[in-house]
Amino acid sequence: GESVGLHLPTLSVQEGDNSIINCAYSNSASDYFIWYKQESGKGPQFIIDIRSNMDKRQGQRVTVLLNKTVKHLSLQIAATQPGDSAVYFCAENTAGTDKLIFGTGTRLQVFP
Amino acid sequence: KAGVTQTPRYLIKTRGQQVTLSCSPISGHRSVSWYQQTPGQGLQFLFEYFSETQRNKGNFPGRFSGRQFSNSRSEMNVSTLELGDSALYLCASSSMATNEKLFFGSGTQLSVL
Numbered sequence: 001g002e003s004v005g006l007h008l009p010t011l012s013v014q015e016g017d018n019s020i021i022n023c024a025y026s027n028s029a030s031d032y033f034i035w036y037k038q039e040s041g042k043g044p045q046f047i048i049d050i051r052s053n054m055d056k057r058q059g060q061r062v063t064v065l066l067n068k069t070v071k072h073l074s075l076q077i078a079a080t081q082p083g084d085s086a087v088y089f090c091a092e093n094t095a096g097t098d099k100l101i102f103g104t105g106t107r108l109q110v111f112p
Numbered sequence: 113k114a115g116v117t118q119t120p121r122y123l124i125k126t127r128g129q130q131v132t133l134s135c136s137p138i139s140g141h142r143s144v145s146w147y148q149q150t151p152g153q154g155l156q157f158l159f160e161y162f163s164e165t166q167r168n169k170g171n172f173p174g175r176f177s178g179r180q181f182s183n184s185r186s187e188m189n190v191s192t193l194e195l196g197d198s199a200l201y202l203c204a205s206s207s208m209a210t211n212e213k214l215f216f217g218s219g220t221q222l223s224v225l
Contacts, residue, residue, distance in 0.1 A: 032212055034212070034213065034214075036216075041218070042218055043116070043202050043204075043216030043217050043218045043219050044155070044202070044204075044214075044216045045216070046213060046214075046215065049212070049213060089154065089155065091155075093212055099145065099157055099160055099168045099170075100145075100157070100212070100214060101157065102147070102154045102155040102156075102157075103154050104154040105154055
């Protein structure tokens with residue numbers, strides 16, 4: 001199947017620190033990007049999205065940065081909490097394809 | 113508003129059998145997508161339906177099929193099950209004409225013995 005690549009399978013951070021999860025995408029024609037959080041036993045949950053005409057978008061404690069020059073996407077989580085422990089997926093959509101392509105995921109572990 | 117509902121939650125089958133999974137999208141959503149998720153893998157796109165028509169299909173064999181009904185509910189079928197079909201099957205719905213922000217169900221965990 002098709003997929004967008006993620007580099008780090010596991011990220012461990014201390015509670016209260018900021019987390020940065022990275023994602024590389026290969027299709028320069030992709031124009032919509034989205035981050036999902038998946039907790040054990042649950043389906044992926046929408047976190048934040050961004051279109052290619054933007055380079056930054058902020059939500060509650062989360063920020064997504066898009067660098068189209070190097071085809072890189074990142075998710076920043078401020079003041080990481082134990083409840084943030086989960087697997088995080090990035091996904092891309094290319095106009096006209098009508099489907100989201102997901103990365104392999106990064107596991108975020110938050111320790112006290 | 114109720115979320116995406118998938119049934120059954122767990123399923124155990126043996127090789128060679130066939131299985132049907134069901135998905136009820138969020139009310140008002142007309143697009144339904146199916147994904148396969150296996151340990152250590154990302155979500156692999158299976159297919160997507162919009163207004164009862166299959167609009168996109170992933171790189172899976174013909175044993176995997178699906179359909180969508182007029183009320184937007186969807187089913188996927190896997191015939192002649194193989195051990196490698198053991199996975200979490202996720203359904204997602206979207207309100208948009210293009211398949212962007214997806215809302216996922218909790219999935220059906222299929223185990224093939």
